[in-house]
Amino acid sequence: MNQCVKIVIQKNQINMKSQLKKITTIAPQDLEKKKIKAKTAKIYLELNDLHKVMRAEEKHSILAIFQGMDASGKDGSIVSLYNGLFPVAINLHSFKAPTHYEASRGYLWRIHQAVPASGTIEIFNRSHYEDILVPTVHKLLPMDAIKKRYDHINDFERMLEDNGTKIIKFYLHTSKEEQNKRFKERATNIEKKWKYSSNDLKEAKLWDEYMKVYENIFEKSEIKWNIIPADNKWYRDHLIAKKFEEEMRKMKMKYPTTLK
Numbered sequence: 226m227n228q229c230v231k232i233v234i235q236k237n238q239i240n241m242k243s244q245l246k247k248i249t250t251i252a253p254q255d256l257e258k259k260k261i262k263a264k265t266a267k268i269y270l271e272l273n274d275l276h277k278v279m280r281a282e283e284k285h286s287i288l289a290i291f292q293g294m295d296a297s298g299k300d301g302s303i304v305s306l307y308n309g310l311f312p313v314a315i316n317l318h319s320f321k322a323p324t325h326y327e328a329s330r331g332y333l334w335r336i337h338q339a340v341p342a343s344g345t346i347e348i349f350n351r352s353h354y355e356d357i358l359v360p361t362v363h364k365l366l367p368m369d370a371i372k373k374r375y376d377h378i379n380d381f382e383r384m385l386e387d388n389g390t391k392i393i394k395f396y397l398h399t400s401k402e403e404q405n406k407r408f409k410e411r412a413t414n415i416e417k418k419w420k421y422s423s424n425d426l427k428e429a430k431l432w433d434e435y436m437k438v439y440e441n442i443f444e445k446s447e448i449k450w451n452i453i454p455a456d457n458k459w460y461r462d463h464l465i466a467k468k469f470e471e472e473m474r475k476m477k478m479k480y481p482t483t484l485k
Contacts, residue, residue, distance in 0.1 A: 245436050248452055250400040252460035261463050268466040269309030275473040276311040276346065282478050283344035286390045289469070290352045293397030294435060295425040296407035298455050299350050302397060305462040306469070310346060319350040332356045332374070333381055340385060353378055354442060362434045375445045382448050392448050393472055395465060396439065397455040401432060 252261075279285055289306075291299045303317065318339040327335045333353060341347035357374050360366040382392055408429070411421040428435075443450050451468055455461040 245398065245440060245452075248398060248454070250398050250403065250454050250456045252454065252457040256460065258457075258459050262459050265459070265463040265466050268463075268470050271470055272309035272466065272473065273311055275470070275478065276309075276314060278478045278480055279346075279473070279476070280311055280314040280344045281480050284389060285476050285478060286341035286343050287346040287469075287472070288341055288349065288385065288390050288392045289346065290349045290354070290392065290394045291397065292352060292354055292395070292439075293455065294399060294404060294432070295422075295428055296404045296411070296420075297397035297399045298458060298461060299397060300420075301458060302395070302453075302455075302461060302465055303348055303350060305458075306348070306465055309466060309469070314345045315348070316341065316345065317348045317350065320352060320355060333377065336381075341390060343389060353381070357442060358435065358438050361438045362431055375442075379445070379447045386448070391472055391476070393468060394446070394448060394450045395468075396443075396450050396452050397461065398452050399455045401429075403456045404429060 252258075279287075291302060293299055307315070316339075320335075323332075323335060333356075336353045339347060339349070357371060357378070361368075361371055386392060408421075408425065411417045443452075451464070453461050453464050
């Protein structure tokens, strides 16, 4: 792996309070886009093989969490990652505002319904962290109640990992300038207009408030986050694929040798 890529991954695994504005959102200038994309394509082939072993062994599962501001590239990142995974053993769940049925239960209820079965990978486009972000920024709950949610989520994630689910968390780190650029594309490009929402513009005005909450989430999370520079899509996809490969290899999975 290119040394610059390795350094960025290591630096961006947050284990203390971080100021996101000090972390770059762009690819290192010495990287060649064409070469990195070729390396990413090779990693996807490796991921497909590893995922097939996971499916056959049925001892492990992965929960991949994608968070980020609007237009940070969550959809695109997930589509790219799908290129390297075994399609019959992967699920995607996009979390929107909870329905009345969901909201009438504990906030983690709907999350627990979607966790992966053994041998599969579940991808969350947004997640239980929205239940900290939105109530904090919009002051929908008392701070005492929100503080308890940090403990609830750490306990929930610890329980999942104790039962064989590896959690990989990605925060897609984009700049305000890149977000504005992508908003303009959504407003003018016929293929992207379906993504446009006037509410996104309202939320973008609360950028600084969201950054403060994300920094607090990174500090308090027991399972650490991977902060992915996401202004350059090819670099973003490479870092995500490489992290997936690293974590899957750590599982030391093997095809079963006995018949069921």
